[in-house]
Amino acid sequence: MSMFQPKLSVITIVYNNVRDIERTVLSVLNQTYPNIEYLIIDGASNDGTLDVLKKYEIRFSKMISEKDKGIYDAMNKGLALASGDYVLFMNSGDEIYAPDTVERIFSLSPDADIYYGETEMYDEDWNSLGRRRHQVPEHFTWKDFKYGMSISHQAIYIRKSLTESYDLNYKLSSDIDWIIKAAKKARKIVNARMYVAKYLVGGMSKKRHRQSLIERFHIFSKHYGLIPNLFNHAVIAGKLGFYYLKHRKTND
Numbered sequence: 001m002s003m004f005q006p007k008l009s010v011i012t013i014v015y016n017n018v019r020d021i022e023r024t025v026l027s028v029l030n031q032t033y034p035n036i037e038y039l040i041i042d043g044a045s046n047d048g049t050l051d052v053l054k055k056y057e058i059r060f061s062k063m064i065s066e067k068d069k070g071i072y073d074a075m076n077k078g079l080a081l082a083s084g085d086y087v088l089f090m091n092s093g094d095e096i097y098a099p100d101t102v103e104r105i106f107s108l109s110p111d112a113d114i115y116y117g118e119t120e121m122y123d124e125d126w127n128s129l130g131r132r133r134h135q136v137p138e139h140f141t142w143k144d145f146k147y148g149m150s151i152s153h154q155a156i157y158i159r160k161s162l163t164e165s166y167d168l169n170y171k172l173s174s175d176i177d178w179i180i181k182a183a184k185k186a187r188k189i190v191n192a193r194m195y196v197a198k199y200l201v202g203g204m205s206k207k208r209h210r211q212s213l214i215e216r217f218h219i220f221s222k223h224y225g226l227i228p229n230l231f232n233h234a235v236i237a238g239k240l241g242f243y244y245l246k247h248r249k250t251n252d
Contacts, residue, residue: 004210007105008102009084009160013074014092015043015054020200022052023126027095027198029059033102037061041078043068049092072166072174077162086115086157089175093200094154101196105157113159116140117196124202132199136193142183142223143221147238151179154197173215180223191195 009029014021028038040053043064050065057063062081068074075089081139090096112207118136121129136151153175162182164175183189 004106005033005035006085006106006186007037007083008033008106008157009037009078009082009087010088011039011041011078011082011089013043013071013078013089014045014049014094015074016045016047016049018045018048018052018093020093021049024055024092024095025053025104029056030099031096031102031227032100033106036102036182037082037084038196039078039081040064040221041068041074042066043074044108069168070171072170074170075175076165076168079160079165082160084160087160088157088162089153091154092195095198095202097197101194104194106190107197109188109190110224112188112190114183114189115157115192116151116189117155117192117194119155119197119199120195121199121201124200127201129201133175136191139184140189140191142180142186152197152199153179159172159186162186170215172212173219176216177222178218180219186187 012021012028014022014024025040028036028103033220038060040060040063042053042063044065044067052066053060053063064077064081067076071091078089079087088096093241096102097117105117108115116136119132121132123129132152136155140151156179158179159182164187166178168174170177
Protein backbone atom coordinates (compact mmCIF):
# COMPACT_ATOMS: atom_id res chain seq x y z
CA MET A 1 0.00 0.00 0.00
CA SER A 2 1.46 3.35 -0.97
CA MET A 3 1.85 6.14 1.55
CA PHE A 4 -0.18 8.47 -0.69
CA GLN A 5 -3.63 8.33 0.92
CA PRO A 6 -5.50 11.53 0.13
CA LYS A 7 -9.03 12.02 1.33
CA LEU A 8 -11.59 11.22 -1.38
CA SER A 9 -15.06 12.77 -1.21
CA VAL A 10 -17.53 10.48 -2.98
CA ILE A 11 -20.83 12.23 -3.70
CA THR A 12 -24.00 10.34 -4.59
CA ILE A 13 -26.99 12.24 -5.97
CA VAL A 14 -30.30 10.41 -5.80
CA TYR A 15 -34.01 11.09 -6.29
CA ASN A 16 -36.63 8.31 -6.16
CA ASN A 17 -34.38 5.43 -7.21
CA VAL A 18 -35.21 2.71 -4.71
CA ARG A 19 -34.35 0.05 -7.31
CA ASP A 20 -30.68 0.98 -7.70
CA ILE A 21 -29.52 3.07 -4.75
CA GLU A 22 -28.35 0.20 -2.54
CA ARG A 23 -26.04 -1.15 -5.26
CA THR A 24 -24.40 2.25 -5.61
CA VAL A 25 -24.03 2.78 -1.85
CA LEU A 26 -22.49 -0.64 -1.25
CA SER A 27 -19.97 -0.15 -4.07
CA VAL A 28 -18.68 2.88 -2.13
CA LEU A 29 -18.96 1.52 1.41
CA ASN A 30 -17.21 -1.73 0.42
CA GLN A 31 -14.06 0.04 -0.83
CA THR A 32 -10.82 -1.21 0.74
CA TYR A 33 -9.41 2.32 0.64
CA PRO A 34 -9.51 3.81 4.16
CA ASN A 35 -9.78 7.57 3.56
CA ILE A 36 -13.20 8.11 1.99
CA GLU A 37 -15.79 10.72 2.93
CA TYR A 38 -19.22 9.67 1.64
CA LEU A 39 -21.87 12.33 1.02
CA ILE A 40 -25.46 11.54 0.04
CA ILE A 41 -27.58 14.27 -1.55
CA ASP A 42 -31.20 13.14 -1.83
CA GLY A 43 -33.83 15.30 -3.55
CA ALA A 44 -36.59 14.50 -1.00
CA SER A 45 -37.35 11.00 -2.33
CA ASN A 46 -40.72 9.49 -1.44
CA ASP A 47 -40.51 6.04 -3.07
CA GLY A 48 -38.65 4.10 -0.35
CA THR A 49 -35.17 5.35 -1.29
CA LEU A 50 -34.80 7.03 2.11
CA ASP A 51 -35.64 3.77 3.92
CA VAL A 52 -32.74 2.11 2.11
CA LEU A 53 -30.40 5.01 2.87
CA LYS A 54 -31.32 5.05 6.58
CA LYS A 55 -29.95 1.49 6.90
CA TYR A 56 -26.48 2.84 6.10
CA GLU A 57 -26.77 6.38 7.42
CA ILE A 58 -24.36 5.77 10.30
CA ARG A 59 -21.62 5.09 7.71
CA PHE A 60 -22.22 8.26 5.68
CA SER A 61 -20.20 11.37 6.46
CA LYS A 62 -23.28 13.45 5.72
CA MET A 63 -26.71 12.93 4.23
CA ILE A 64 -29.19 15.61 3.24
CA SER A 65 -32.69 15.10 1.87
CA GLU A 66 -34.41 18.18 0.49
CA LYS A 67 -35.89 19.47 -2.73
CA ASP A 68 -33.41 20.86 -5.26
CA LYS A 69 -33.48 22.65 -8.58
CA GLY A 70 -32.26 19.68 -10.60
CA ILE A 71 -29.26 17.39 -10.79
CA TYR A 72 -26.52 20.04 -11.01
CA ASP A 73 -27.97 22.03 -8.13
CA ALA A 74 -27.81 18.80 -6.09
CA MET A 75 -24.25 18.19 -7.25
CA ASN A 76 -23.29 21.73 -6.21
CA LYS A 77 -24.65 20.98 -2.73
CA GLY A 78 -22.42 17.93 -2.59
CA LEU A 79 -19.37 19.89 -3.75
CA ALA A 80 -20.02 22.57 -1.12
CA LEU A 81 -20.03 19.90 1.62
CA ALA A 82 -17.01 18.00 0.32
CA SER A 83 -13.83 18.38 2.37
CA GLY A 84 -11.70 15.82 0.51
CA ASP A 85 -8.54 16.36 -1.53
CA TYR A 86 -10.32 14.75 -4.50
CA VAL A 87 -13.97 14.46 -5.54
CA LEU A 88 -15.80 11.65 -7.33
CA PHE A 89 -19.47 11.71 -8.35
CA MET A 90 -21.03 8.25 -8.17
CA ASN A 91 -24.68 8.87 -8.87
CA SER A 92 -27.49 6.49 -8.07
CA GLY A 93 -27.47 3.47 -10.38
CA ASP A 94 -23.73 3.58 -11.04
CA GLU A 95 -20.98 1.73 -9.18
CA ILE A 96 -17.32 1.97 -8.39
CA TYR A 97 -15.96 -0.94 -10.43
CA ALA A 98 -14.48 -3.20 -7.74
CA PRO A 99 -13.82 -3.04 -3.98
CA ASP A 100 -10.13 -2.24 -4.51
CA THR A 101 -10.62 0.33 -7.31
CA VAL A 102 -9.97 3.49 -5.27
CA GLU A 103 -6.98 1.92 -3.53
CA ARG A 104 -5.50 0.95 -6.90
CA ILE A 105 -6.07 4.39 -8.41
CA PHE A 106 -4.24 6.27 -5.67
CA SER A 107 -1.38 3.76 -5.68
CA LEU A 108 -0.70 4.43 -9.40
CA SER A 109 1.11 7.73 -8.98
CA PRO A 110 1.03 10.24 -6.13
CA ASP A 111 -0.35 13.72 -6.33
CA ALA A 112 -1.99 13.85 -9.76
CA ASP A 113 -4.58 16.55 -10.46
CA ILE A 114 -6.85 14.09 -12.27
CA TYR A 115 -7.10 10.28 -12.38
CA TYR A 116 -9.34 8.64 -14.97
CA GLY A 117 -10.22 5.22 -16.34
CA GLU A 118 -12.61 3.15 -18.44
CA THR A 119 -16.32 2.65 -17.82
CA GLU A 120 -18.34 -0.51 -18.35
CA MET A 121 -21.94 0.10 -19.46
CA TYR A 122 -24.93 -1.78 -18.05
CA ASP A 123 -28.56 -1.95 -19.13
CA GLU A 124 -31.69 -1.58 -16.96
CA ASP A 125 -31.50 -5.27 -15.95
CA TRP A 126 -27.82 -4.88 -15.04
CA ASN A 127 -26.49 -6.87 -17.99
CA SER A 128 -23.10 -5.69 -19.23
CA LEU A 129 -23.07 -3.86 -22.57
CA GLY A 130 -19.27 -3.70 -22.63
CA ARG A 131 -17.06 -0.65 -22.90
CA ARG A 132 -18.37 2.76 -23.94
CA ARG A 133 -18.19 3.66 -27.61
CA HIS A 134 -15.88 6.56 -26.73
CA GLN A 135 -12.67 4.86 -25.66
CA VAL A 136 -10.80 6.96 -23.10
CA PRO A 137 -7.83 8.87 -24.53
CA GLU A 138 -4.37 7.47 -23.78
CA HIS A 139 -3.24 10.90 -22.56
CA PHE A 140 -6.12 13.16 -21.58
CA THR A 141 -6.08 16.96 -21.84
CA TRP A 142 -8.95 19.47 -21.87
CA LYS A 143 -8.88 19.39 -25.67
CA ASP A 144 -9.83 15.70 -25.81
CA PHE A 145 -13.56 16.29 -25.36
CA LYS A 146 -13.82 18.08 -28.69
CA TYR A 147 -15.09 14.87 -30.35
CA GLY A 148 -17.43 14.01 -27.48
CA MET A 149 -17.24 13.16 -23.80
CA SER A 150 -14.61 10.43 -23.86
CA ILE A 151 -14.46 9.96 -20.07
CA SER A 152 -17.53 9.22 -17.97
CA HIS A 153 -18.35 11.44 -15.04
CA GLN A 154 -18.18 8.35 -12.79
CA ALA A 155 -14.67 7.51 -14.00
CA ILE A 156 -12.82 10.73 -13.22
CA TYR A 157 -11.27 11.72 -9.89
CA ILE A 158 -10.51 15.46 -9.78
CA ARG A 159 -8.49 17.43 -7.27
CA LYS A 160 -11.11 19.42 -5.34
CA SER A 161 -9.13 22.68 -5.50
CA LEU A 162 -9.41 22.65 -9.32
CA THR A 163 -13.19 22.39 -9.35
CA GLU A 164 -15.80 25.12 -9.64
CA SER A 165 -19.54 24.97 -9.12
CA TYR A 166 -21.60 23.44 -11.91
CA ASP A 167 -23.05 26.01 -14.30
CA LEU A 168 -26.81 25.80 -13.75
CA ASN A 169 -27.51 27.35 -17.15
CA TYR A 170 -26.89 23.85 -18.53
CA LYS A 171 -29.57 21.39 -17.47
CA LEU A 172 -28.16 18.16 -18.95
CA SER A 173 -24.51 18.61 -19.95
CA SER A 174 -23.00 20.83 -17.26
CA ASP A 175 -20.70 17.97 -16.22
CA ILE A 176 -18.83 18.26 -19.54
CA ASP A 177 -18.25 21.98 -18.98
CA TRP A 178 -17.18 21.24 -15.37
CA ILE A 179 -14.61 18.61 -16.37
CA ILE A 180 -13.15 20.75 -19.19
CA LYS A 181 -12.73 23.71 -16.81
CA ALA A 182 -10.90 21.54 -14.26
CA ALA A 183 -8.78 19.85 -16.93
CA LYS A 184 -7.63 23.25 -18.23
CA LYS A 185 -6.02 23.87 -14.83
CA ALA A 186 -4.61 20.37 -14.39
CA ARG A 187 -0.85 19.75 -14.66
CA LYS A 188 -0.59 16.02 -13.96
CA ILE A 189 -3.26 13.69 -15.36
CA VAL A 190 -2.98 9.93 -14.86
CA ASN A 191 -4.66 7.21 -16.95
CA ALA A 192 -5.52 4.28 -14.65
CA ARG A 193 -5.61 1.90 -17.66
CA MET A 194 -8.38 -0.15 -16.09
CA TYR A 195 -12.13 -0.17 -15.60
CA VAL A 196 -12.96 2.12 -12.70
CA ALA A 197 -16.77 2.50 -12.94
CA LYS A 198 -19.98 0.75 -13.94
CA TYR A 199 -22.56 3.00 -15.56
CA LEU A 200 -26.33 2.46 -15.79
CA VAL A 201 -27.44 3.49 -19.29
CA GLY A 202 -30.44 5.77 -19.74
CA GLY A 203 -30.12 8.98 -17.71
CA MET A 204 -31.91 12.28 -18.31
CA SER A 205 -29.60 13.30 -21.15
CA LYS A 206 -30.58 10.08 -22.97
CA LYS A 207 -34.29 10.87 -22.52
CA ARG A 208 -33.90 14.49 -23.66
CA HIS A 209 -31.23 13.79 -26.23
CA ARG A 210 -31.81 16.80 -28.49
CA GLN A 211 -31.58 19.34 -25.67
CA SER A 212 -28.46 17.58 -24.42
CA LEU A 213 -26.83 17.79 -27.87
CA ILE A 214 -27.64 21.50 -28.19
CA GLU A 215 -26.10 22.17 -24.77
CA ARG A 216 -23.00 20.19 -25.69
CA PHE A 217 -22.64 22.19 -28.90
CA HIS A 218 -22.71 25.45 -26.92
CA ILE A 219 -20.21 24.14 -24.37
CA PHE A 220 -17.80 22.90 -27.05
CA SER A 221 -18.12 26.17 -29.00
CA LYS A 222 -17.31 28.11 -25.82
CA HIS A 223 -14.16 26.10 -25.09
CA TYR A 224 -12.94 25.19 -28.58
CA GLY A 225 -14.36 27.93 -30.85
CA LEU A 226 -17.38 27.79 -33.16
CA ILE A 227 -15.70 26.93 -36.48
CA PRO A 228 -13.50 24.10 -35.11
CA ASN A 229 -16.57 22.82 -33.26
CA LEU A 230 -18.64 22.65 -36.47
CA PHE A 231 -15.86 20.62 -38.08
CA ASN A 232 -15.52 18.36 -35.02
CA HIS A 233 -19.26 17.66 -35.04
CA ALA A 234 -19.02 16.44 -38.63
CA VAL A 235 -16.30 14.02 -37.44
CA ILE A 236 -18.48 12.91 -34.50
CA ALA A 237 -21.43 12.22 -36.82
CA GLY A 238 -19.23 10.20 -39.18
CA LYS A 239 -17.74 8.12 -36.37
CA LEU A 240 -21.15 7.47 -34.85
CA GLY A 241 -22.57 6.36 -38.20
CA PHE A 242 -19.66 4.02 -38.80
CA TYR A 243 -19.92 2.53 -35.30
CA TYR A 244 -23.66 2.01 -35.73
CA LEU A 245 -23.27 0.27 -39.11
CA LYS A 246 -20.66 -2.02 -37.59
CA HIS A 247 -22.33 -2.80 -34.25
CA ARG A 248 -26.01 -1.81 -34.78
CA LYS A 249 -25.94 0.15 -31.52
CA THR A 250 -24.33 3.37 -30.31
CA ASN A 251 -23.36 2.47 -26.69
CA ASP A 252 -22.91 6.04 -25.48
